[in-house]
Amino acid sequence: xxxxxxxxxxxxxxxxxxxxxxxxxxxxxxxxxxxxxxxxxxxxxxxxxxxxxxxxxxxxxxxxxxxxxxxxxxxxxxxxxxxxxxxxxxxxxxxxxxxxxxxxxxxxxxxxxxxxxxxxxxxxxxxxxxxxxxxxxxxxxxxxxxxxxxxxxxxxxxxxxxxxxxxxxxxxxxxxxxxxxxxxxxxxxxxxxxxxxxxxxxxxxxxxxxxxxxxxxxxxxxxxxxxxxxxxxxxxxxxxxxxxxxxxxxxxxxxxxxxxxxxxxxxxxxxxxxxxxxxxxxxxxxxxxxxxxxxxxxxxxxxxxxxxxxxxxxxxxxxxx
Numbered sequence: 439x440x441x442x443x444x445x446x447x448x449x450x451x452x453x454x455x456x457x458x459x460x461x462x463x464x465x466x467x468x469x470x471x472x473x474x475x476x477x478x479x480x481x482x483x484x485x486x487x488x489x490x491x492x493x494x495x496x497x498x499x500x501x502x503x504x505x506x507x508x509x510x511x512x513x514x515x516x517x518x519x520x521x522x523x524x525x526x527x528x529x530x531x532x533x534x535x536x537x538x539x540x541x542x543x544x545x546x547x548x549x550x551x552x553x554x555x556x557x558x559x560x561x562x563x564x565x566x567x568x569x570x571x572x573x574x575x576x577x578x579x580x581x582x583x584x585x586x587x588x589x590x591x592x593x594x595x596x597x598x599x600x601x602x603x604x605x606x607x608x609x610x611x612x613x614x615x616x617x618x619x620x621x622x623x624x625x626x627x628x629x630x631x632x633x634x635x636x637x638x639x640x641x642x643x644x645x646x647x648x649x650x651x652x653x654x655x656x657x658x659x660x661x662x663x664x665x666x667x668x669x670x671x672x673x674x675x676x677x678x679x680x681x682x683x684x685x686x687x688x689x690x691x692x693x694x695x696x697x698x699x700x701x702x703x704x705x706x707x708x709x710x711x712x713x714x715x716x717x718x719x720x721x722x723x724x725x726x727x728x729x730x731x732x733x734x735x736x737x738x739x740x741x742x743x744x745x746x747x748x749x750x751x752x753x754x755x756x757x758x759x
Contacts, residue, residue, distance in 0.1 A: 492539025513545030573754035580750020666692035
């Protein structure tokens, strides 16, 4: 919960509702520059000005002796920090970023004013992307919910426990399904591809109770235990920046144990204990990492042994430049 709160309205927290734009050029004139935030009087270029992010499509007015000589349109695009809200399903954070205008950043944050025979012309300088760096190794861990399990087999055993042995479930209100916990290691081949191993454990639990012939309450539980090991690979669609987007897939094996355990009835306790080797798999087409440096938070949406919705933290090290 605390982690999710920390990434609510990412763009608003990290960048704020105002952006800076640099007006540059070799103009010796003393100018007045007007933005939607303030007026800059008697300035000589270069001059950095503040603009509300929501109004980046509106002009910055440049005046000389109260007469307008040109207008500058820095434009706008989606702020990378805005996508950080997706890592924790932050619909509220997205709404806050949109309301404050932090969803946007300047399309051009450097604008050059040049004097020509026809007047002052504005040159918009494209942002230069730095060569992508990446870390060679990654280790981490996380939790997941709604992990894949043989639900028909599990429900069959629930029917046997209730109808055959006379127990009543103490978890009637909601069936959440299996959950998993896991560790992961990845070797990053380049800025897009990484391969690794994922070790985890899937578990499910349903408590039961019944009253014996002697009038005593007897407790029992139906357990699913399934450690797994998968070889995995992931591809980064957007490998650099505060937010990284990727897809992940994996295949391996799991040792599945379905166990019924009755604490006060030895006859029932010997009833059922099934162990099987089964394939393990995971496909997560939508996955997001959030973080600027070594530590990154991740969220993955998919289907398989690990679960439908997983989240956790990873540590990246040994930078390759």
